[in-house]
Amino acid sequence: xxxxxxxxxxxxxxxxxxxxxxxHWLAGVSYVYLLLTGxxxxxxxxxxxxxxxxxxxxxxxxxxWFGLVFVVGVSLMYSMWHRxxxxxxxxxxxxxxxxxxxxxxDDQIPxxxxxxxxxxxxxxxxxxxxxxxxxxxxxxxxxxHISWNLRFLRLxxxxxxxxxxxxxxxLFIIHVYMGTAMERGAFGSVIRGDVSRAWAxxxxxxxxxxxxxxxxxxx
Amino acid sequence: xxQAATELIRISGHAGVVPGKGLNREFxxxxxxxxxxxxxxxxxxxxxxEWNGYTFSETTFDNTYQTMPETAWNYWNLIKFNEHERADGxxxxxxxxxxxxxxxxxxxxxxxxxxxxxxxxxxxxxxxxEANCIGCGYCMTGCPxxxxxxxxxxxxxxxxxxxxDRVSVGLEPACIKACPTGCLHFGTKSEMKExxxxxxxxxxxxxxxxxxxxxxxAGVGGTHVxxxxxxxxxxxxxxxxxxDPTIPLSVRLWKGPLKWIGNFGIIFGAVGVFIHYLRFGPKxxxxxxxxxxxxxx
Numbered sequence: 001x002x003x004x005x006x007x008x009x010x011x012x013x014x015x016x017x018x019x020x021x022x023x024h025w026l027a028g029v030s031y032v033y034l035l036l037t038g039x040x041x042x043x044x045x046x047x048x049x050x051x052x053x054x055x056x057x058x059x060x061x062x063x064x065w066f067g068l069v070f071v072v073g074v075s076l077m078y079s080m081w082h083r084x085x086x087x088x089x090x091x092x093x094x095x096x097x098x099x100x101x102x103x104x105x106d107d108q109i110p111x112x113x114x115x116x117x118x119x120x121x122x123x124x125x126x127x128x129x130x131x132x133x134x135x136x137x138x139x140x141x142x143x144x145h146i147s148w149n150l151r152f153l154r155l156x157x158x159x160x161x162x163x164x165x166x167x168x169x170x171l172f173i174i175h176v177y178m179g180t181a182m183e184r185g186a187f188g189s190v191i192r193g194d195v196s197r198a199w200a201x202x203x204x205x206x207x208x209x210x211x212x213x214x215x216x217x218x219x
Numbered sequence: 220x221x222q223a224a225t226e227l228i229r230i231s232g233h234a235g236v237v238p239g240k241g242l243n244r245e246f247x248x249x250x251x252x253x254x255x256x257x258x259x260x261x262x263x264x265x266x267x268x269e270w271n272g273y274t275f276s277e278t279t280f281d282n283t284y285q286t287m288p289e290t291a292w293n294y295w296n297l298i299k300f301n302e303h304e305r306a307d308g309x310x311x312x313x314x315x316x317x318x319x320x321x322x323x324x325x326x327x328x329x330x331x332x333x334x335x336x337x338x339x340x341x342x343x344x345x346x347x348x349e350a351n352c353i354g355c356g357y358c359m360t361g362c363p364x365x366x367x368x369x370x371x372x373x374x375x376x377x378x379x380x381x382x383x384d385r386v387s388v389g390l391e392p393a394c395i396k397a398c399p400t401g402c403l404h405f406g407t408k409s410e411m412k413e414x415x416x417x418x419x420x421x422x423x424x425x426x427x428x429x430x431x432x433x434x435x436x437a438g439v440g441g442t443h444v445x446x447x448x449x450x451x452x453x454x455x456x457x458x459x460x461x462x463d464p465t466i467p468l469s470v471r472l473w474k475g476p477l478k479w480i481g482n483f484g485i486i487f488g489a490v491g492v493f494i495h496y497l498r499f500g501p502k503x504x505x506x507x508x509x510x511x512x513x514x515x516x
Contacts, residue, residue, distance in 0.1 A: 040332075041332040041355065042481070043482065044334060047333075050353075056333055056353040057354065059353070060354055060355050061354075061374070102495070104499045104502055106502060140355070140357075143357075143359050143360060143369070144356060144359070144368075151360075151365075154359070154360040155360060155469040155470070158330070158360050158469055158470060158473055159469040159470075159472055159473050162477060162481065163477065166477075166480075166481045166485070173485075173489060173492060174488070174492065177492035177496070181496055181501060182492075182495075182496065183502050184502065184503050196504070198505065198506050198507070203502075203504070
């Protein structure tokens, strides 16, 4: 964590800086486009999505370019967050109490740092699947340049790409649900950037404590 | 079908049998390529270009008579040449006319995501409808014969149509019409199969080709282009004809089980989070909550 003032003068806590929010939405918006066009190519029953997004030919044309935008977003996220996303020994206890987390028995859950282990899973899930999606996607982008001798690459790509995409869809459903409906205040944190002190204390107690200690040291 | 309107089943005041009653017309067409009588003249290559309106392309010389290494988006018919040295030291020049095989179970069609970009007719012809092609190239991956080819400027994929436009008006494909040796035949699948088997038997008994046989691979449900080969046990010798072609496993997994698992997963996930919300609701933080965590640490 930098020397950025996380404890805001108005009594609120800065959860995500402007840069973090921007990068989040760079990845988020490009992912939604990739998801919609990808679903159109995934199932004939969803092909209409490509039609309303400007036609299937344009969707096929733009999908790889949006893929590159998404990769840029994920790479920036990696550079910003990979240290904070490192697994710690304390994560095990958190996962052990995942049942309490799901049932909203929040007083039974070990306190979390800036990112709780579930968020770490989301991050690394998108990161590793993103790498595989990029590699398989490059092959699917330009199949005419993969010679017949290297055909196994194309055959692997047509399978790996949807498998990894489905993995990210699973993460995405949970992420969107938790970020909007389930965790009140979370969506605002990635739009305006701030949360209340009570929110920070409740959901990311370890992180909040550290913020308090840091600000006390500075004084 | 149109024949149904001309086939009689009852005739009033008519003595004797109803002419043509019970007639069964076979719709399945087939091209027979007898590699043992091909002389490699390439008349079929030229006829294909002429009929389909393509100009002759740049050729690639690689120390054989072959026009180019493989078929191209605007070169659908290519004779593959192979100088094969047999076990007894004698040499054979193997020539095989390569083109779309028009599989009964087409891998291109299975892999294609675009609505109506690939169709299969009742006569067995598998045809690309370029107006609907989105240029993804999945057909190139689904095909076990390396036939569909991508054209970068138009961003569409092309291949042999088995001269669907000619066949549909009762003509034989252009390549068949051009063949001077009669190594190319066109007719119904059963006729061609019979002719091919007769020729293979001839080769086995009269010409000393013990392994002569017919190439009509079952792995893709049979094809609407079949070959007579001197050595049916080694089809690879004929310009890389695959021994046991099938729709690739990864394509079958992707279009089969993965589709069902994926669809179920997505619906289960979406419904699951909704039910979670109904059951447990949101995590709400009371703003007057004490500045100490209630947790176990």
